[in-house]
Amino acid sequence: MKYIKVVLILTVVGFFAGCQCPQKRRAEKIKKHEEAKKVPEIQEIIKEIEKPVEKPKVTEKKEETPIVKKGEVPPEKLPPEKEIKKAEGELTKIFKNIYFDFDKYNLKEDAIKTLKEIGNYLRKHSDVKILIEGHCDERGTREYNLVLGEQRALSARNFLINYGISPKRIYTVSYGEDKPADPRHCEEAWAKNRRCEFKIVSE
Amino acid sequence: MKKILFFLVLTIIPCFSVPNIFLQITKNFSQKADVVLLYQLEKNNYWKSFSDTFSRDLYYSGYFNVEEQKFVKDIEKSKSEFPVNIIISLRKEKGGIKVSVFDNLEEKVLFEKNYMLLKNSRYFAHIVNDDIVFALTGKTGIARSKILFVSDRTGKYQIYISDYDGENVKQITNFNYLVNFPRWSPDRKSFYFVSYKNGSPEIERRNLMTGKEETVFEYPGLNACIATCKNKNILGIVLSKSGNPEIYLTTSDGKIIRKLTNYRGIDSSPSFSPDGEKITFVSDRYGSPQIFIMDKDGFGVRRISYISTYATCPKWSPDGKYIAYVILKSGFKIAVYDIETGKTKLLGNSKGAEAISWAPDSRHIVFSKTDIHPSRLCIIDVFTGETRYLTGKGYNSFSPDWEKF
Numbered sequence: 001m002k003y004i005k006v007v008l009i010l011t012v013v014g015f016f017a018g019c020q021c022p023q024k025r026r027a028e029k030i031k032k033h034e035e036a037k038k039v040p041e042i043q044e045i046i047k048e049i050e051k052p053v054e055k056p057k058v059t060e061k062k063e064e065t066p067i068v069k070k071g072e073v074p075p076e077k078l079p080p081e082k083e084i085k086k087a088e089g090e091l092t093k094i095f096k097n098i099y100f101d102f103d104k105y106n107l108k109e110d111a112i113k114t115l116k117e118i119g120n121y122l123r124k125h126s127d128v129k130i131l132i133e134g135h136c137d138e139r140g141t142r143e144y145n146l147v148l149g150e151q152r153a154l155s156a157r158n159f160l161i162n163y164g165i166s167p168k169r170i171y172t173v174s175y176g177e178d179k180p181a182d183p184r185h186c187e188e189a190w191a192k193n194r195r196c197e198f199k200i201v202s203e
Numbered sequence: 204m205k206k207i208l209f210f211l212v213l214t215i216i217p218c219f220s221v222p223n224i225f226l227q228i229t230k231n232f233s234q235k236a237d238v239v240l241l242y243q244l245e246k247n248n249y250w251k252s253f254s255d256t257f258s259r260d261l262y263y264s265g266y267f268n269v270e271e272q273k274f275v276k277d278i279e280k281s282k283s284e285f286p287v288n289i290i291i292s293l294r295k296e297k298g299g300i301k302v303s304v305f306d307n308l309e310e311k312v313l314f315e316k317n318y319m320l321l322k323n324s325r326y327f328a329h330i331v332n333d334d335i336v337f338a339l340t341g342k343t344g345i346a347r348s349k350i351l352f353v354s355d356r357t358g359k360y361q362i363y364i365s366d367y368d369g370e371n372v373k374q375i376t377n378f379n380y381l382v383n384f385p386r387w388s389p390d391r392k393s394f395y396f397v398s399y400k401n402g403s404p405e406i407e408r409r410n411l412m413t414g415k416e417e418t419v420f421e422y423p424g425l426n427a428c429i430a431t432c433k434n435k436n437i438l439g440i441v442l443s444k445s446g447n448p449e450i451y452l453t454t455s456d457g458k459i460i461r462k463l464t465n466y467r468g469i470d471s472s473p474s475f476s477p478d479g480e481k482i483t484f485v486s487d488r489y490g491s492p493q494i495f496i497m498d499k500d501g502f503g504v505r506r507i508s509y510i511s512t513y514a515t516c517p518k519w520s521p522d523g524k525y526i527a528y529v530i531l532k533s534g535f536k537i538a539v540y541d542i543e544t545g546k547t548k549l550l551g552n553s554k555g556a557e558a559i560s561w562a563p564d565s566r567h568i569v570f571s572k573t574d575i576h577p578s579r580l581c582i583i584d585v586f587t588g589e590t591r592y593l594t595g596k597g598y599n600s601f602s603p604d605w606e607k608f
Contacts, residue, residue, distance in 0.1 A: 072445055072446030072447045072467070073446045074423065074424070074444055074445060074446050075423045075424035075425075075443055075444065075446065076423055077403075077423040078401065078402040078403045078423075079402075080402070081402055084402075103491065103492070103513060105469075138573070139535070140513065140515060140529075140531070140535070140557070141472070141515040141516040141529055141557055141558055142383070142384075142557060142558055142571075142601065142602060143384060143427070143428055143471065143472050143515075143516060143558065143602075144469075144471055144472055144485060144492060144515040144516065146383075146384075146397075146404065146425070146427050146428075147425065147427070147428065147441060147448045147469055147471040147472075148469065150424065150425045150443050150448055151447075151448060151468070151469055154443065154446065154447065172424065173402065173403045173404075174404065174425055175381075178360070178381065178383065185576055
């Protein structure tokens with residue numbers, strides 16, 4: 001008799017435990033649904049992080065459609081030598097040399113001042129074209145200096161392009177350390193050699 | 204059974220032993236093997252010239268110290284005077300010349316070869332020397348190699364060629380426009396160089412024998428920094444045609460394969476590893492020029508120079524083990540980076556180094572010494588630090604490139 005009672009009580013308790021009132025059931029369901037929604041999001045994020053990073057493919061760029069990066073303007077093919085002349089008379093005051101620090105190609109204050117004057121002149125005289133020569137002092141590797149000279153010339157050219165001058169009017173060339181203004185071997189000479197020179201191109 | 208094994212082991216051991224001299228001079232590079240030269244030959248002009256060149260070649264290889272050289276009547280008799288030396292002997296035999304290298308201490312023949320007599324005694328000496336160096340050390344000899352360089356002795360920059368010992372200097376160009384940076388082609392029949400024929404630096408190639416010239420790269424802007432690769436028809440060059448100097452992988456005939464760098468500052472001076480899979484180069488992407496390595500597809504860039512604020516002109520050694528480069532540290536000097544250990548050694552005797560080029564033996568480097576005026580070419584032994592001048596005084600010599608075999 002007692003045994004049957006225990007079983008009955010247990011069954012009833014169990015029945016109530018397993019069966020919940022409808023409202024509570026709904027609330028539970030909603031909660032589960034919300035949680036189920038959240039978990040996949042986090043899982044997606046983890047998946048994203050764990051995805052192997054693909055190496056960007058480098059494809060051969062076709063010559064017909066060159067991709068030009070911001071601030072980088074392709075250089076121009078040089079005109080014949082006979083068209084390139086030194087500035088004369090009044091123009092020497094405008095087309096002055098600009099100078100750089102050792103191993104640097106950033107434009108200093110003085111250089112920017114000179115370049116602005118050159119830019120102003122070129123704006124006024126729209127038929128004038130120029131050649132910018134990049135030079136280095138004799139120290140350091142010759143091969144690296146050839147590239148450094150190029151970078152100096154391109155720096156000056158980029159400034160003028162941003163100033164509004166058409167790239168087609170500005171030619172560049174680097175001579176590295178091979179055409180010093182001052183052939184001596186001292187700091188004074190070296191300072192004079194780290195320069196860009198400007199020449200007029202007449203056609 | 205044990206006895207059989209014991210005897211087997213005894214017979215196998217000698218197979219692993221190498222000549223004493225091999226161990227001596229390749230394990231401890233600063234040690235030299237003392238040799239004695241005996242000539243059982245007529246002491247005429249030919250053989251006098253041969254012996255001068257030959258003894259100098261042995262010394263210049265870095266492995267040997269010539270204790271004595273003699274013209275003798277009987278080599279076998281004279282050998283007894285030098286019981287502990289390595290004896291290099293020459294004698295006439297069967298219409299040719301027999302060269303022997305005999306270790307008198309171990310009483311072993313280390314090298315023996317019969318040669319046909321060559322007209323040019325200096326060239327003959329170079330050939331014999333290189334054969335002996337290879338036989339005794341396993342490394343390639345450099346005596347028959349040549350070096351290209353630039354000099355302004357005529358008033359203009361022209362390209363010259365010299366034997367590795369400074370002899371036979373010849374002017375090989377006669378341009379009336381600026382030229383520079385000669386680089387041997389991998390087949391050594393031609394050389395590349397930078398030319399201002401059309402006003403701006405372009406890359407040309409010229410055949411040494413025929414003199415035939417062709418333009419290889421003439422893009423607007425800079426075309427320079429030619430790096431060649433052994434056994435492969437590829438080049439590494441620098442072009443500024445995109446608006447900024449970048450390194451390009453190209454064919455040796457002038458076609459671009461791909462652009463390797465994409466940094467807005469300076470990327471320059473590429474040099475290939477001997478298998479062509481990696482490239483070392485200069486970049487100022489961290490604020491000043493430093494040395495980097497990348498794969499030949501432009502990926503995997505890593506920096507290897509940390510000892511100076513200025514590091515340029517990296518050159519990969521022909522055996523692939525080292526990258527030598529120029530740094531600024533109380534003057535310009537050569538640093539040698541060991542790829543396996545990651546350690547960098549500074550060559551104290553290389554003061555004034557501007558441009559460098561490895562010898563085919565991966566032991567010597569030729570550099571232009573520019574702390575003296577006029578500048579001269581100098582050769583340094585990376586292991587011993589010994590130096591010697593290649594070119595004379597009185598005129599500038601620079602931009603060397605050493606032939607590689």
